[in-house]
Amino acid sequence: QVQLVQSGPEVKKPGASVKVSCKASGYTFNSYGITWVRQAPGQGLQWMGWISGYNGNTDYAQKFQGRVTMTTDTATSTAYMELRSLKFDDTAVYYCARIYCDGGSCHSNWFDPWGQGTLVTVSS
Amino acid sequence: QSALTQPASVSGSPGQSITISCTGTSSDVGIYGLVSWFQQHPGKAPKLMIYEVSKRPSGVSNRFSGAKSASTASLTISGLQAEDEADYYCSSYAVGHTVLFGGGTKVTVL
Numbered sequence: 001q002v003q004l005v006q007s008g009p010e011v012k013k014p015g016a017s018v019k020v021s022c023k024a025s026g027y028t029f030n031s032y033g034i035t036w037v038r039q040a041p042g043q044g045l046q047w048m049g050w051i052s053g054y055n056g057n058t059d060y061a062q063k064f065q066g067r068v069t070m071t072t073d074t075a076t077s078t079a080y081m082e083l084r085s086l087k088f089d090d091t092a093v094y095y096c097a098r099i100y101c102d103g104g105s106c107h108s109n110w111f112d113p114w115g116q117g118t119l120v121t122v123s124s
Numbered sequence: 125q126s127a128l129t130q131p132a133s134v135s136g137s138p139g140q141s142i143t144i145s146c147t148g149t150s151s152d153v154g155i156y157g158l159v160s161w162f163q164q165h166p167g168k169a170p171k172l173m174i175y176e177v178s179k180r181p182s183g184v185s186n187r188f189s190g191a192k193s194a195s196t197a198s199l200t201i202s203g204l205q206a207e208d209e210a211d212y213y214c215s216s217y218a219v220g221h222t223v224l225f226g227g228g229t230k231v232t233v234l
């Protein structure tokens with residue numbers, strides 16, 4: 001079955017970086033992309049961007065441009081999301097999800113399935 | 125862009141139908157047929173319930189249906205069941221190559 005398994009929880013200090021992984025299985029990795037969505041404690045969902053599994057094209061939400069980098073390792077069907085210059089309000093559960101793409105373009109909100117989530121806590 | 129607008133809560137008795145609205149603008153819901161709905165149980169990851177306004181992924185009950193009129197989308201749950209109690213989020217593709225989410229609606233089964 002299609003499955004996304006994310007890395008474990010992280011605790012970081014303000015100003016540090018975090019890199020979350022998302023390992024895909026059960027489908028052809030380069031036929032879809034991976035999108036990242038975060039959810040602060042008790043809050044709603046916030047879209048961060050996507051990366052194509054076909055050619056590595058990316059599109060980041062304006063709020064995160066310059067601070068986020070999404071990459072993939074097609075050999076291991078794993079996607080990564082790195083967020084830099086962490087602030088206290090970056091504390092959230094970070095989710096990856098498979099996204100429908102048309103080649104290297106993933107302009108869609110067909111997100112299915114989702115990973116289990118990774119809690120990133122920013123604390124001094 | 126601002127988030128899409130959803131009611132904070134909706135409730136209904138078992139067997140009833142409820143509808144959750146999702147109001148956007150002419151820059152998102154109003155011009156794109158890319159509205160999705162996600163269900164999230166406490167402590168769990170979201171699950172895709174509806175995509176492209178009214179399509180159901182394989183495995184999702186036909187008690188869930190979606191529609192859109194102008195800049196407002198809606199999710200209807202018919203034959204409400206205890207397992208439907210969860211948070212529901214709408215999402216729309218938007219001008220500027222971005223994806224917006226609503227603030228979420230808590231569905232309570234009385």
